[in-house]
Amino acid sequence: GESGTGKSLIARAIHDFSDRRTLPFVTAQAADLHGMDGPSSLLARARGGTLVFDEIGDFDDESQGRIVRMLDALPTNAPRIIATSQEDLAQKTEAGLFRKDLFYRLSGVTMTVPALRERVEDIPLLASHFLARDARDGFTAKTLRADATEAIRHYPWPGNVRQLENTLRRLAVTAPEAEIGRAEVEATLGAQPAPRPQAGGATDEQLSAAIGRHLQRYFDLHGGVLPPPGLYDRILREMELPLIEIALDATGGNQAKCADLLGINRNTLRKKITDLDIRVTRRRKLM
Template identity: 40%
Template sequence: MSKSILLVEDDAAIATVVRAALESDGFEVTCCASIEARDRNLKVSQFAVMLTDVMLEDGDGIESLPRVCQRYPDMPIIILSAQNTLDTAVRATETGAFEYFPKPFDLDDLTRAVSQAVGAGAQAETVERDAGDGLPLVGRSAAMQAVYRMITRVLRNDLTVLILGESGTGKELVAEAIHQLGQRKTGPFVPVNSAAIPSDLIESELFGHEKGAFTGAVSQAIGKFEQANGGTLFLDEIGDMPLEAQTRLLRALQSGRIRRVGGRQEIAIDVRIVAATNRDLKPMIASGAFREDLFYRLNVVPIQMPPLRDRAEDIGPLARHFLKLATDEGLPARQLSDDAVAKLSQQPWRGNVRELRNAIYRLALLARDDVIDASVTDEILEYVGDDVATASGSGFGSALSNWLSDTTPSHGSVYHRALHAFEKPLFEWALTQTDGNQLRAASLLGINRNTLRKKLDDLSIAPDDFSRHG
């Protein structure tokens, strides 16, 4: 089998390093730096694998790849790119690339992929992409590159995907991207938040019910499985699903059939399952709170979402992206100064991307000037509670003392002002952690739901602002 490799790379340093690595593994490497030179080499020589950069001297190296794939269908193509976005990863995969490597890449991983491509010698099927497909994920960090590559691996198949990660990291956005860019994109995308549905209604929500199946079932209802037929069913917060519902879900996944609550007829369903959770399911399995067989049924392709603190280099692009969205939604047009981005990048963002989004919208609304600097972020965002306590280095009590020392005494008002200053971020934190779900937020805080609702009204906090779609 031929071990001749064509390397199309206009960065001489990268070309030299890659060539040396491949030749040390016994490959014969031909280098060129442009699309024109690539085409000349392909006409006169036969190559086992082609490696190509995206942005070359004379154009976009991806745009002409469908033509290359058509002319040389048995030559796997590996794409190398510094344009590290989900759009690039998807374009690379959809044009028929065997593999995609964002720069910088590990040379051992690259040479291993080249060996696999030579052994495979297979053509990757080209997937057409609608021009209007949205790509909602933002970030070029190494952690997000791993996510993008996993997404591209599941676009041409219907394997079940389990998305893991903290609340607010963008798990639903990944599920939407898998649906929008995959082979079921013409079908429905139906999300179900297991934590937001009362335990006694979740089976009816998933599988539907017949008229008279239970008190209040005055008519037949179609469940989420049937609504998602031909498309994707997104089971969010799967770790919060009651055990009895887990059993019925497992049966549906195993058989590909469901039965409405109170019904006798089994209904065939054709859905792709994407599930997500912010909980560690393994301890739940050990304690009997989550079915082990359901876990293995869902955990076919796991995708781990990184917390925002592990991708601080993405905070600036994300913040500017959210500012643009805020402007598109009617808020004043703003810009972030470099020192404001640096300040934002230093924050822990325990609510992850969702917390950052809410903060940017607040800045867009309340900032007095078109350019937001670091002093404005401090003034408007008011990092209080755990964040300020950490910054002050001496705990919550010290943070309160610092707040009081900066407060001008006003007869009869300090107590209520202090409560307002420290309660508001506490309730916002609880809503952030629970995706705006008031029942779960009340449980997290250890108060009843009515008390929570009254506090939210008093503090002018809108729970919808903290929901996944808020």
């Protein structure tokens, strides 16, 4: 997941809600692997708890090799191993930028943490959680008014959960009233109105990320076994059907407009409607 999406928090939650919660939780960087007792020292510190390799995609080849050797010789009381990365390790492995043997040793269970802008429904819940936690830490108890909640819902949060957390902490300190309004939110975010979602590149990026998550889930459901052959054509066909149906609905069933929207000619659209067995309704008359 992207920087700030909460990967480390999720790793901590996995530890805290497991039967290892009373054992150590250790976060390691590449530097912790070097030296005579590097890997052994990490295992000793973790003592059967949880050992997290933070941003493992940035580890050099030597550090990756040390982890491979450590994983191949784990003791019986070995800690749970978790690795986080901003980058797609499968792509890095395919490009020869990450060790294949380490990738397969780590990929038993893979979790993709979406960017905060892709889970807008979580933003008010997270904001309430952070404000409540700040109150427990001794700050004045604060809540968000409806207009403030609307402002944070529409902000893109490039820094993800970490940025939201820091913003709410600043508001807990600086907001003059117990109820935080939109003006305070906008001032804290840089004295600019909270931007609305933009068309174009940002939307395309979100769409690509959403498709990527669904494809990754499809692969994960096969339990480490490759899907049946012919995946490329099968995926394109399954994506093509809802795309054409939604485009037809968006254009009121006007196939000329739909073809123009999709960037294909009308004969091609008609053939696809037939091939994909798209049911023709009164709003979708064939030309």
